Amino acid sequence: LTQPVIMAGGSGTRLWPLSRAGYPKQFLVLGGDADRSDSLFQQAVRRLQGLDGAELAVAAPLIVGNEDHRFLCLDQLRELKVEPAAVLLEPVGRNTAPxxxxxxxxxxxxxxDPVLVVTPADQTVTDEPAFAAALKQAVLAAADGAVVILGITPDRPETGYGYILTGEPDARGVAPVQRFVEKPDAATAARYLAEGCYAWNAGIFVLRASTWLKALGSFRPDIAQATQAAWDGRATDAKFVRPAKAAFAAVPSESVDYAVMERCPGSPFAIQMVALNAGWNDLGAWDAVWQVSGKDAGGNASVGDAIIKDSENVLVHATSRLVSAVGLKDVVVVETPDAVLVADRARSQEVKQIVNQLTKQG
Ligand code: GDD
Ligand code: MG
Structure with a gap:
């Protein structure tokens, strides 16, 4: 059995001011082709349902999200006519490992003990058949207990991703991972890109439930035990399952990548990588949204009411007013009724710091 798991509890702060605490980016309709009206979360759910066609006996999805977004989740699932196996509701986000x-x-x-196909809810994929083929390969490789991750060929020194170094792939295209480095600094990312032998981590991983629990128990027994305690105190209300509130709030906050993936190479928990060539994009920050957007001859992309003159590689996202730009280069402008962002496109990752500052003031 293949069990899709959608991680949908992030706050999406790097896409502020469009992405807000009450309505984070995974529930927004963003980028990609203009006629696409699915949110990123809905796209993730649909893509995994599509694996059924790859003869994988796919179960109904398990959604892990935040209590605050439970109705957004349910409404969006209802639109897709997808009945989830369960929606696990975190009282507070403790990042992806818990x-x-x-x-x-x-x-x-x-x-x-199903094979979990764990995917983020903030990505786009243009070639769905290629996605299904790579995932099928990954599920087969994970069945015997391996940790399997998906690798993307990098095209820029992105600092928001994990970087993977592998040995030679076998006949099935599955390669042993020798090194996993989460979010390197800019100089290191540039070096990895120049070396040409690193892949980006797609953020999708495939492994048996028991493999995950054993690996986490070995590397971070504190997270494993604290999450188990919160789970043991859970309350179930139809499709909603709530871990015990105080116990879950006490779980150490850590991502899958730092808690487990970086520590796997050289441990008893070997990682295998399957290459994913499927037009994958993580819409992590505004620069990535610009990358996947349709553009004019000058490389400018716009959403909403926008006039862009004599500019180059600019993204304008207007929601409530006319936004006009003249003579700009590599700039992002995002307009909402109560907040406007103007930023150097190359520094999109730093938008997170603005949100941190606002949260502190708030
Ligand atoms: N349920 C739940 N709870 N989901 C969460 C939480 C949480 O506390 N925090 C984040 N998520 C969800 C997000 O909504 C997103 O869909 C997914 O988990 C990944 O989290 P991000 O915060 O977006 O991670 P990232 O983009 O910085 O990095 C990951 O993805 C990259 C590729 O997109 C890493 O796996 C990188 O190595 C990878 O390259
Ligand atoms: Mg992300």
């Missing part, structure tokens, strides 16, 4: 642990515990609760 989220995946909740999903692994839920997946095992009826005595099974």
């Amino acid at each position: 989220a995946v642990t909740l999903a692994a515990l839920a997946a095992q609760s009826d005595g099974q």
Whole structure:
């Protein structure tokens, strides 16, 4: 059995001011082709449902999200006519390692040990058949207990991603991972790109529920035990499952990548990488949204009411007013009724710091 798990509890702060605490980016309709009206979350759900066609016996998805967005989640699933296996609701975000642990515990609760296909809810993929083929390869490789991740060929020194170094792929295209480095600094990312032998981590990973729990228990027993305690105190209300509030709030906050993936190479938990060539994009920050947007001859992209003159590689996203730009280069402008962002496109990652500052003031 293949169990899709969608991690949908992030706050999406780097896409501020469009992405807000009450309505984070995974629930927004963003970028890609103009006629696409699915949110990023809906696209993620649909893509995994599509694996059914790849003969993988795909179960109904497990969603791990935040309590505050439970109705957004349900409404968007209803639009897709997808009935989830369960929606696991975190009272507070503790990053992805505890989220995946909740999903692994839920997946095992009826005595099974399915292969989890864990995916973020903030990505776009243009070639769905290629996506399904790579995922099928990954599921087969994970069935015997391996940790499998998906690798993307990098085209820029992005600092928001994990970087993967592998050995030679075997006949199936599965390669052993020798090194995993999460979010290197700019100089290191530029070096990895120049070396030409690193892949980006797509953020999708495929492994048995038991493999995840064993690996986490070995590298971060504190997270494993604290999450188990919160799970043991859970309350179930139809499709909603809530871990015990105070216990979950006490779980150390850490991402899958730092808690487990970086520590796997050289450990008993070997990672395998399957290449993913499917027009993958993580819409992590405004620069990535610009990358996937349709552009005019000058490389400018716009959404909403915008006039762009004599500019180059600019992104304008207007929601409530006319926004006009003259003579700009590599700039992002995002307009909403109560906040406007104007930023150097290359420094999109730093928008997170503005949100941090606002949260502190607020
Ligand atoms: N349930 C839940 N709870 N989900 C969360 C939480 C949480 O506390 N925090 C984040 N998520 C969700 C986000 O909504 C997103 O869909 C996914 O988990 C990944 O989290 P991000 O915060 O977007 O991670 P990232 O983009 O910085 O880095 C990851 O993805 C990159 C590729 O997109 C890493 O895996 C990188 O190595 C990878 O390159
Ligand atoms: Mg992301």
